[in-house]
Amino acid sequence: MYAFTQHRPATVRQAASLLAKQEEAKLLAGGHTLIPTMKLRLAGPKHLVDLSKVEGLSGIEMKGRSLTIGAMTTHVEVQTSPVVRENIPALAELAGKIGDPAVRHRGTIGGSLANNDPNADYPAAALGLGATIITNKRRIPADEFFKGLFETALEPDEIVTKVQFPKVNKAAYVKFPNPASRYALVGVFVSKRSSEIRVVVTGAGANGVFRVTAFEEALKKRFGAKSLEGLTVPADGMASDIHGSAEYRAHLIGVLARRAVAAAG
Amino acid sequence: MPAVALTVNGKPVTGDVDPRTLLVQFLRENLRLTGTHVGCDTSQCGACVVHVDGKAVKACTVFVWQIDGANITTIEGLADPNGPLHPMQEAFREHHGLQCGYCTPGMIMTAVDMVNRKGHDLDDPTIAISAAAPATITS
Numbered sequence: 001m002y003a004f005t006q007h008r009p010a011t012v013r014q015a016a017s018l019l020a021k022q023e024e025a026k027l028l029a030g031g032h033t034l035i036p037t038m039k040l041r042l043a044g045p046k047h048l049v050d051l052s053k054v055e056g057l058s059g060i061e062m063k064g065r066s067l068t069i070g071a072m073t074t075h076v077e078v079q080t081s082p083v084v085r086e087n088i089p090a091l092a093e094l095a096g097k098i099g100d101p102a103v104r105h106r107g108t109i110g111g112s113l114a115n116n117d118p119n120a121d122y123p124a125a126a127l128g129l130g131a132t133i134i135t136n137k138r139r140i141p142a143d144e145f146f147k148g149l150f151e152t153a154l155e156p157d158e159i160v161t162k163v164q165f166p167k168v169n170k171a172a173y174v175k176f177p178n179p180a181s182r183y184a185l186v187g188v189f190v191s192k193r194s195s196e197i198r199v200v201v202t203g204a205g206a207n208g209v210f211r212v213t214a215f216e217e218a219l220k221k222r223f224g225a226k227s228l229e230g231l232t233v234p235a236d237g238m239a240s241d242i243h244g245s246a247e248y249r250a251h252l253i254g255v256l257a258r259r260a261v262a263a264a265g
Numbered sequence: 266m267p268a269v270a271l272t273v274n275g276k277p278v279t280g281d282v283d284p285r286t287l288l289v290q291f292l293r294e295n296l297r298l299t300g301t302h303v304g305c306d307t308s309q310c311g312a313c314v315v316h317v318d319g320k321a322v323k324a325c326t327v328f329v330w331q332i333d334g335a336n337i338t339t340i341e342g343l344a345d346p347n348g349p350l351h352p353m354q355e356a357f358r359e360h361h362g363l364q365c366g367y368c369t370p371g372m373i374m375t376a377v378d379m380v381n382r383k384g385h386d387l388d389d390p391t392i393a394i395s396a397a398a399p400a401t402i403t404s
Contacts, residue, residue: 006267006284006330028331035287035326036308048284050331076320101378102311105320106327181309 002044008053012136012159015049020157022047027159029072029111032103057110057161062087065167071110071160076101078109090171090264094125094189097175099182110160113145116152116208118239119183123209124173126163128189128200134162148207168193170223172263174256175203178243186249188256190264192223199257204249206239215257225258267330273298274342282329289313289324292339300340300370312368314375315339321378340370343377353377 007022009015019025026045028034029052037043051057057072060081067087069078078084078095085092098104098112098121112122113133126133126142133140136159145153154160168191175187184203191198199215202208218227233253238246266281273296280295292298292315304312306325313324316338344351350358353373363369380387 001285004284006328008330031328031331032308032326035328039306052331100311101382102314102321102323102375103308105317105322 001038002041004038004045004048007047007049009049009051010053010055012054012057012161015051015054016136016157016159018047018049019159022049025049027051027114029114030074030106030108031111032099032107033111033115033117051110051159060084067091067165067167069109069163069165071113071162072108073110075099075104075107075109075112079104087167088129088165088171090173090189090191091125091129091165094121094173097121097173097177097182103182109163113163114152114154114160116146116150117183118149118205118208119178119185119203121173121175121184121187121202124184124187124189124200124202125165127209127211128173128191128198129165129168129171130191130193130196130198131166132164133160134164135160139164146209151208166193170264172260172265174260174263176252176256185244186252186256188253188260190219190257190260192219192264195220197223199260201233201253201257204238204253206237206246212253212257219261223261223264225262228254228258228261267333269329269333271329271333271335271337273337274339280329284328284330286329287325288315288317288322288327288329288332288337291329292324292337298339298341302367302370304368304371310368310371311375312371314371314378316374316378319381321375338374340374343373351377353380 007018024045025047028048028050051072058070060083061068062083075095075098079092109122112120116123123146131142133145140153171191173189175184178185186203189200197216197219199212201210233250235246235250238249240246268281270279289301289303292301301315301324302312303325304310308323308326314321315324317332317335353376
């Protein structure tokens, strides 16, 4: 691992100023992607700005029809939160399927979204529920947040502080996990909020998380697994690696989407 | 060099560390608590699991300064060195719950965490799933 200097700011403002001031600075949340990446020398930040001492970045709150989760809230906190379980149970279930218990004790929602790993689970929930990512500067709709592999709309000194999820009528997430890492080989998140239907895929796209508009259109006529029968996603644009070919991933999208719609009820 | 102060197995410890020092390195190299093992070193296998403030954490994926002030329990702190084994250690011994034994400390710390979290909700299917995927206990 390359040498670095650690910083432990107490406020978002201090953290943002460190990010802006220091060359090659990176934020450290739960560290469960960044630390392994640094060990492999795939990342070599000169400065690590740790967010664990920053006040007000954790917590879960339901206000009206909107669920707000602080960026430093851990996966296990989302998984076990009675508020999340009552209002958006699919989100609690998704959080409980990330990695393993030790990973869920450290990993955070803000870290996962800002990293935008193409096989991560949270990007599917954020896009699949039409969430809003709140930063120290602005509010970014999930539709404009994810920009490709490990790329987001975040500016260099921008910090995710909260994520806001609207309550939906129906939602479910089904994933085919890599048996070792538990990352999604393919994961499909579906949701229905009045007339808005979203079908979102993680793990499969060569360019990260994406919506399947053809499936969404079919579900608008009738929200049921039958509406998706015979519909497929072309293998073009799918990721292909030792874990699964593009064709296999495309096939899984159809299977998992039907299961997710059935699970959402 | 960041200064750290932790409680490890009930005893206060301090150290000045290079910022790169991982919790598992601090335990093994500074404190000579070599019961915690490094397995994959890629945040997957779970051989290095210890308890940080009562929760299972992979000690290879935390800088020690990140958890300054925390209360750590390692495999050495599970039972009194002069007393009987912890019931989980005894259960692993009784049922030969190990293969080569290298990852056993992490498996035991993970299993204790599972009991702590699930209590009486810990059922046979959960245990069976974990036994089928021992490298990474997922529930």
